[in-house]
Amino acid sequence: MVKRFLKLLGIVLFLLVIGIGVRTFIIRHDKKELVPVTPKASTAPVFDKKQFSTSDPASIWMVVNKHRPINPVSYVPADLVIPNVPLRVPGNDSMQVRKVTATALEMMFAAAKADGLNLMLSSGYRSYQYQVGLYNGYVASSSVAEADKTSARPGYSEHQSGLAADIEPASEKCDVDVCFAQLPEGVWLAANAYKYGFIIRYTSDKVPVTGYTYEPWHVRYVGTALSNEMHKEKIETLEEFFSLGAAPSYSS
Ligand SMILES: [Zn+2]
Structure with a gap:
């Protein structure tokens, strides 16, 4: 009975040692693969506020208000x-x-x-x-x-x-x-x-x-x-x- 128990304990300990060994091996090898990760620059495009004119009357971004008359005031759209x-x-x-x-x-x-x-x-x-x-x-x-x-x-x-x-x-x-x-x-x-x-x-x-x-x-x-x-x-x-x-x- 005691013999059988000791045999079982031996097997368990053996497996445990093997397991730890394998794990250490994997971790060590994983570490080799680790490459320093540099943070990537944001890939979200920045909206270009200068794409179109805000003063050309023909521009779709033209801004007319009480400080900004249409220039020339005689402007007539062509289309x-x-x-x-x-x-x-x-x-x-x-x-x-x-x-x-x-x-x-x-x-x-x-x-x-x-x-x-x-x-x-x-x-x-x-x-x-x-x-x-x-x-x-x-x-x-x-x-x-x-x-x-x-x-x-x-x-x-x-x-x-x-x-x-x-x-x-x-x-x-x-x-x-x-x-x-x-x-x-x-x-x-x-x-x-x-x-x-x-x-x-x-x-x-x-x-x-x-x-x-x-x-x-x-x-x-x-x-x-x-x-x-x-x-x-x-x-x-x-x-x-x-x-x-x-x-x-x-x-x-
Ligand atoms: Zn209106």
């Missing part, structure tokens, strides 16, 4: 077209937008329709001369101070770029009114515009930066690279993204 979407005033010049804007609007309107929402283009391109009439009309009916709150001075309107569009529901409910933000169409636009290269240009909490009151209907085409990046970084305005400074009012 204005009428997008294939429901139009508030068919045949009117203001139903035009630049080709890139038109393509993006068509994709966005189709996506909204697939979600059961019918959008309409309320206003697109506005010429310098059109803005002269519009702005002077506001001034005549109120004052320069009042007009500046809602209408851009001629040469300062983003609509002149052909990259801006005012959107409304096909029902024309809340046309160019803040109540648009509460409608399903307005909620959808705020949540999805960036996927098609647009930003809501004048948001409710950025009035001191943009100099414009909340315009949930006004979208600006900037291309999907920039709209996705702004969405990712949670930056709402072009002024902040490009560090251009706030433009709350005209300097003169």
